[in-house]
Amino acid sequence: MEQLGVYKDGDDVTLRFSLDVMSAVSATYSVKDASGKIITSGVNVPVTDGQMFVVVTIPGSVNALEERERDLRRVTLSVDAGGVFINKEQQYIVLRSFELSVP
Numbered sequence: 001m002e003q004l005g006v007y008k009d010g011d012d013v014t015l016r017f018s019l020d021v022m023s024a025v026s027a028t029y030s031v032k033d034a035s036g037k038i039i040t041s042g043v044n045v046p047v048t049d050g051q052m053f054v055v056v057t058i059p060g061s062v063n064a065l066e067e068r069e070r071d072l073r074r075v076t077l078s079v080d081a082g083g084v085f086i087n088k089e090q091q092y093i094v095l096r097s098f099e100l101s102v103p
Contacts, residue, residue, distance in 0.1 A: 004072075005092040009065045013058040013073070017088050021081040023049055031062050034072035045077065063094045070095045 007013050019027075030041035039062050045054050058075060065071055070093060077088045 007063060007092060007094055009094055009096045010060040010063055012060050013063060013092060015056050015058065015075060015090050015092075016053055017056060017077045017090065018053045019047070019051060019079055019081075019086075020088075021079065021084075021086065023082055024051060025080045025082055027054060027077060027079045029056055029058075029075055029077045031058060032074045032076075034074075039073075047079070065094055065096050068096070 005013070024047040027045040027047045028041075029043050029045055031039045033039055045056055047054060054077070056075065056077065058073070063073065072091060073094055074089060074091050077090075079086045079088070
């Protein structure tokens, strides 16, 4: 099992996705929270023919927690490889504060 990245509330998060295809026509990403609520979707990701990976930066506004102390973010990259659609997913945690208290 892959470890989850942990980021601070409101920070940008950069993720790298391998495309696993040689001829990606287009790609978009969406972000959901732990409950499955869509935070953003259909965000275009530039791809070129022969590209093996993409780097996606999730803006800090998507990682704003509002009233929660922590939450999960689930990022799904959808790649159109000439009519064949491939979905890749990564997850990370957003925390309001990294402060620790020791009793």
